[in-house]
Amino acid sequence: MIELTAPELAPRSIAVPAPPQWPTQSAAEIAAQRARIAQLLTERRAVLVAHYYTDPELQSLAEETGGLVADSLEMARFGTETDAEMLVVCGVRFMGETAKILNPEKRVLMPDLRATCSLDEGCPAEALTAFCDAHPEHTVVVYANTSAAVKARADWVVTSSIALPVVEHLAAQGQKILWAPDKHLGRYVQRVTGAEMLLWNGACVVHEEFKSFALERMRALHPEAAVLVHPEAPDAIVAQADVVGSTTQLIRAVTELPNRAFIVATDAGIFWKMRQLAPEKQLLPAPTAGEGATCESCAHCPWMAMNALQNLEQVLISGDQEIQIDAAIRDRAVLSIQRMLDFAREHGIGRPTKTT
Incomplete structure (x- = not known):
């Protein structure tokens, strides 16, 4: 193997926002808001598409209203397969942009267009x-x-x-x-x-927080647990994995492996789907504790946290926070995305993980 690096590329400083503080709601208030959002989705001929890393309320609402909870590949596919006139993407901005690139004739909204990615x-x-x-x-x-x-x-x-x-x-x-x-x-x-x-010298601010020494200690405490790692994590974390894979592949591992316990090194939003599909399994968040850490395991993207029931309802009422793509950029970008989708279809790669 020939390894090439780009030493001239210094890491770029990324301003990471503090997670938003949403007002506390009672169970009755949440249920009422979910019902209003479901009605708005019907009235707007809209469908909700949510990533596995978003709030569980959004993931469950997407499934209950005929939308989708999935990884980036399936989110990209879904928009081209639904007859909805509007796509409401709960995730981060590149997901909304991909949906718009593939569906220029549809309106694509997001709860907050400031939700980006490191x-x-x-x-x-x-x-x-x-x-x-x-x-x-x-x-x-x-x-x-x-x-x-x-x-x-x-x-x-x-x-x-x-x-x-x-x-x-x-x-x-x-x-x-x-x-x-x-x-x-x-x-x-x-x-x-x-x-x-x-x-290129880039990294995810969430996955870089996992600490290898702390993971080693957790593995010693839970020797029966399989370690599931997303490949955005650093080498020292990947090296300790029993399974390395995408969000969908990690979810599938929880349902298919015989282990009763799993240590999971990716965004904590994934636990909702894992618990839905394998409620009998013990799920342990991989540790981010260590020098400079502020919590034992705080692996949740602050930009994903910008998606909530409150601003989802508001965007469906107002119709703002709409993704717009320059036509010249769209015409070029669709080629590289479609090449991926065609390859996936030809090689039988992917499809959403279904509730069983």
């Missing part, structure tokens, strides 16, 4: 374009956690559930890969596939 923020289109132009012999593969403008510069877009087979396919053709933006996922893909890859 990977997206750490990979500006202008800087990536300059990096790509400096290495024209490389095929540009970008993670889905990027802006529409970055996707417009890419040859391929991938999600964590499809990154390995795509890069393996390209490497088999002798192609050299320029990968952006997640260096941890890039290194994992590089190790598994043996591809020649040049890596």
Whole structure:
């Protein structure tokens, strides 16, 4: 394996917001608000699409109203398959942008357009374009956690559930890969596939918080537990995993492995779906405690936390917070996204994890 790095790319400082403080609601108030939102979805001919990392109230509401709870790949597919006139995307901005790129004729709303992603923020289109132009012999593969403008510069877009087979396919053709933006996922893909890859220096602020020494101690306390790790985590965390995979793959592991307990190293929002599908299993959040930590396990994206029932209802009333994509960017970005979707279909990759 040839390992290439990009030492000239210094890590970019990302301003991480404090998680929003939503007003406390009684069970009756929550039920009433959910009923109002369901009615608004019907009136607007809208469908709710939520990521596994969002609040459990949003995930359950999406399923109850005929929407979808899924990973990035299935969220992208779903918008093209539904006959709804409006997509309401609960997640972060790149997910809403992807939905709009694939469905330019539909309105795409989000509860808060400020909900971004540290990977997206750490990979500006202008800087990536300059990096790509400096290495024209490389095929540009970008993670889905990027802006529409970055996707417009890419040859391929991938999600964590499809990154390995795509890069393996390209490497088999002798192609050299320029990968952006997640260096941890890039290194994992590089190790598994043996591809020649040049890596952008980006990382997820949530997954970087997992602490390897603390995980080692937790494993010693729970030797029966399988360790499930998302590949956005650092190498020292991935090295301790029994299963490394996308959100959907980790959820599937909880339902299929015989272990009664699991240590889970990804965003805590995933526990709702895991508990729904495997209520008898013990789920333990991987530790983020360590030097400079403020809690034992605080792995939850602050931008995902910007999605809540309160602003979801408001956006359905007002119709604002709508995703808009420049037509020229959309025309280029749709090519790299569609290439991923076509590859997934041809190779039978993915489909949502269903409630059983």
